[in-house]
Amino acid sequence: MEVRIVACGIFQLELERVLEEIRTKCESDAELKVIYTAPALHVDYDKLKDAITEALNNNTTEEKVVLFYGSMCHPEMNEFIEEYNVVKLEPKNCIELILGKKRQNELEKSDKIFYITQGWLQNWREIFSQGQGWDEIDARQNFGFYDKILLLDTGVSEFNDEDILDFFEYTQVPIEIENVDLAVFKKSVVETLEKALGKKILTNIG
Numbered sequence: 001m002e003v004r005i006v007a008c009g010i011f012q013l014e015l016e017r018v019l020e021e022i023r024t025k026c027e028s029d030a031e032l033k034v035i036y037t038a039p040a041l042h043v044d045y046d047k048l049k050d051a052i053t054e055a056l057n058n059n060t061t062e063e064k065v066v067l068f069y070g071s072m073c074h075p076e077m078n079e080f081i082e083e084y085n086v087v088k089l090e091p092k093n094c095i096e097l098i099l100g101k102k103r104q105n106e107l108e109k110s111d112k113i114f115y116i117t118q119g120w121l122q123n124w125r126e127i128f129s130q131g132q133g134w135d136e137i138d139a140r141q142n143f144g145f146y147d148k149i150l151l152l153d154t155g156v157s158e159f160n161d162e163d164i165l166d167f168f169e170y171t172q173v174p175i176e177i178e179n180v181d182l183a184v185f186k187k188s189v190v191e192t193l194e195k196a197l198g199k200k201i202l203t204n205i206g
Contacts, residue, residue: 002031003196006055006086007068009039010119011094011185013156015068018186022193026201030064032193039123042073043131049080056084064196068189070094087196091188094119098152100184107178111147114173118156121163128170136170143171152180 007015019032035055041048052074056065065086070093071077081088091097095115096104107113120127128134134142143149149171153159159177168175194201 001064001197002033003064003066003193005032005034005066005068006052007034007036008041008073008094009036010123011068011098011117012036012039013118014098014154014182014185015189017154017156018182018189021186022190022201030193030197030201039119040126040131043127045074045076048074049076053080056081056086066192066196068192070097087192089188089192095152097188098154098182098185099178099180103180103184107150112145114143114146114149115152116149116167117152118154118159121151121159121167124163124167124170139170140172143173146173149173149175151175151177153177154180154182154185156182 005015005019015034019034023032035058037048037051037055041051052067052069056067065084067081067086067088069077070089070091072092073094074080089097091101094117098117099107099115104115116124128139132138149167151159151164164175190201
């Protein structure tokens with residue numbers, strides 16, 4: 001059986017790491033195929049909708065289809081995917097998917113936080129400068145609401161210190177790094193795939 005995964009490119013590094021482990025330990029003969037959409041599409045809802053529906057339209061009747069997007073990535077997400085027979089992730093966005101809702105709530109008890117991952121750091125110019133059209137003044141006005149920017153280090157690649165410095169200069173908000181393992185992310189991915197297949201694929205998710 002084939003499983004087509006339509007996923008946001010913002011967490012491609014994390015998903016590839018997890019899928020590599022799943023393929024190694026998988027107790028199913030399902031073939032996992034991934035289509036990544038561009039990581040900065042959420043700044044233009046029309047482009048995001050077009051990219052997702054195009055990917056969904058290309059599936060065959062023999063495939064199970066899984067959508068790795070959160071419900072908050074597009075305000076009409078549930079409506080425009082309703083006609084497709086897809087299984088979707090439960091977390092509302094990529095930050096909750098990687099960090100987990102419990103840890104996110106703990107961090108936000110004392111600070112107003114803007115979260116980014118490696119994918120966000122690599123694509124921040126496409127997201128904010130080009131996508132939102134923000135110059136440095138716009139950025140500092142919009143990011144001025146936050147006490148800090150929290151960069152989630154999932155360990156899938158090395159950070160470019162120059163990118164961190166450039167993003168700080170753009171926002172003028174302190175950037176801190178939080179080490180995050182992929183346990184929460186992996187658990188959500190495995191549970192979603194198992195829901196699509198209707199059976200267990202891993203006996204031990206840890």
